[in-house]
Amino acid sequence: MSDMHNVPATLLLVDDEPGILSSLNRLLRPAGYTIFTARNGREALAILEQNPVDLVLSDMRMPEMDGAKFLEQVRTNWPGTVRLLLTGYADIASTIDAINRGEIYRYIAKPWDDNDLKLIVRDALESSRLRRENARLLALTQAQNDELRDFNSQLEEKVRQRTAEIEQINSFLNLANERLKQNFLLSIKVFSGLLELRGSHIAGHSRRIAEQARQLAQHMQLDPKTAQDVFCAGLLHDIGKIGFPDGMLQKPPSRLTGEEYAHYRRHTVTGEMALMPLEELKEVGHIVRSHHERFDGQGFPDTLEGEAIPLGARILAVINDYDGLLHGALADKRIPPEQARTMLLNARGKRYDPAIVDAFIDMLSVEVKEVVPEKIIPYLDLQIGMVLARDLENREGMLLLAAGRALDVNLIRHIQTYMRREQHPPAVYIRTDKQTATNTESRTATPSDDEQKGSSPCPA
Structure with missing residues (x-):
């Protein structure tokens, strides 16, 4: 079909009276339409077979084939062609039959008003154009929706494949990272065990401290990062003693000479310095440095007081001394557990943080180790x-x-x-x-x- 905005519309005028065809031709041609004329339905159908037509204006009463039958065939074979009926008789039954069978757009009574007829033709063509444009847009929208659906389906598949690739890569990276962490932990354990080779009385001390410090951190419901740092610090808290003479390692602090005790007081600083190159152990180094500070400010090396002492160091202070009492590292003899607990309680607020002592005693009283x-x-x-x-x-x-x-x-x-x-x-x-x-x-x-x-x- 022609588009009115691009090429002139094509009209087919059908009437058995030459005068009426001539009048219609003179009326509509000035509007720029391309016009075909036919004197009966048979001629009109032949024209339609050979030429695209936008609108048919047909008389009702014609020989051989009336307007109703003719427009019915137009509707069947060229449904996109607009159909108008021109009738000069007040035959309601015939007009209704034409409307039903030919599905005409409008019917026009003879004699017609020229302006009305021109407006009806123009409106019919515009309506047809709008229907065609609407159908075109609907088809275009449907095609674009189909393309978009296909694109989304392909995109989802690509995203799924890419996600699977990323998950696999992440799995490999996590595996490699976990292996590095495991090796790091084993290195720390081996490193902490080097000192224990120097004297049998301290065998297992660092691992006991680390494990019990971790249990206490969990008992106090501290965050996992703090518990992790306390565990590492427990393993490495005595690493600064690696350079002590063998004889000095065998003595409890109470039996050290003045020069030896001065050397002993520097081991926490030495331990922090040994861990300083490892960024992952920065916080652990702070705990190692401060685990001999006292809650009353009388400890070393920085005479920190109260909560100015890192929490992990306050935990280690309690755990370290309790283990030392039980295994004879702080005195010349081993102290029974009940007496060791009493000594911790007596030092609340002086040597140790009262809250941590209370939590440790509570943990010991309810502790049920996994079997x-x-x-x-x-x-x-x-x-x-x-x-x-x-x-x-x-x-x-x-x-x-x-x-x-x-x-x-x-x-x-x-x-x-x-x-x-x-x-x-x-x-x-x-x-x-x-x-x-x-x-x-x-x-x-x-x-x-x-x-x-x-x-x-x-x-x-």
């Missing part, structure tokens, strides 16, 4: 996937493997090689809980889960 199902396994019977229930240490208390470590083929080979060299090899405690049994069944000779998952540098 890990375990059994001793001969080192020659170790299998891939078994998990250590306890730290594996040598006779001097040096950490060989940490509790919770899953055994792979390489670790088993190293353990068995070490055990064969020892006259009195240490016992190997293996977990026997269901989770471990399941892991054992599904293991192959690959790196252990601990090596794959790792942990934070000093997990809380």
Whole structure:
């Protein structure tokens, strides 16, 4: 069909009276329309077969084929062509029949008013143009919606694929990061164990302090970062003593000479300086430096007082002295637990933070340690996937493997090689809980889960 805004509309005028066709032609041609004329329905249909027509204006009463039948065929074969009926008879039944069968846009009575007829033709063509434009826009919208739907579907698939790739990359990065953290933790444990090689009476001291300090931080419901820092500081709190002479390490502080005691008071600063290059242990270094400060301000090295002392250092002060009393590190003899607790209570507000002493005493009174199902396994019977229930240490208390470590083929080979060299090899405690049994069944000779998952540098 023609677009009125681009090319002139094409009209087909059909009437069996030449005078009426001539009158209609003269009336409508000045508007710029392209006009065809036909004297009957047969001629009109032939014209429609050969030419695109925008509007048909047909008389009602014609020989051979009346206007109703003709317009019905136009509707059937050229539904987009606008249909107008011109009638000179007051035949309501015929007009209604034409309207129903031909679905005409309007009917015009003879004689017509020229202006009315021109307006009717113009309005009919404009209405047809608007319908075509609306249909075009609807089709365009539908096509664009289809394209958008296809694009969204493709985009969702690309996003899904990209998300899966990112998740896989993140998984690899997390695995690598956890391995680094695990190795970092093992390095800290080995580092803290170096000092314990210097004297058997301090074997296991740092690990006991670290574990109990972490338990107290959790009992006090401190945030995980604080518990983590306290645990690390417990492992490393005596690292500044690494340069002490052997004889000095064997003495409790009360038996040190003046020169030795002055040296002893500097070990917290030395410990902080040793940890300073490691950014991850910055806060741990502050705790190590201050764990011999006193709540009343009489401690060292900075004579800090009250809450000016880092919280982790106040926790370590209580835990460190309690362990020292129990194992004879602060005096010439071991102190029973009840007496050690009384000594802590007597020093509330002086040497120790009262709130931390109270929390520690409360923790000791309600503490229920997890019972890990375990059994001793001969080192020659170790299998891939078994998990250590306890730290594996040598006779001097040096950490060989940490509790919770899953055994792979390489670790088993190293353990068995070490055990064969020892006259009195240490016992190997293996977990026997269901989770471990399941892991054992599904293991192959690959790196252990601990090596794959790792942990934070000093997990809380």
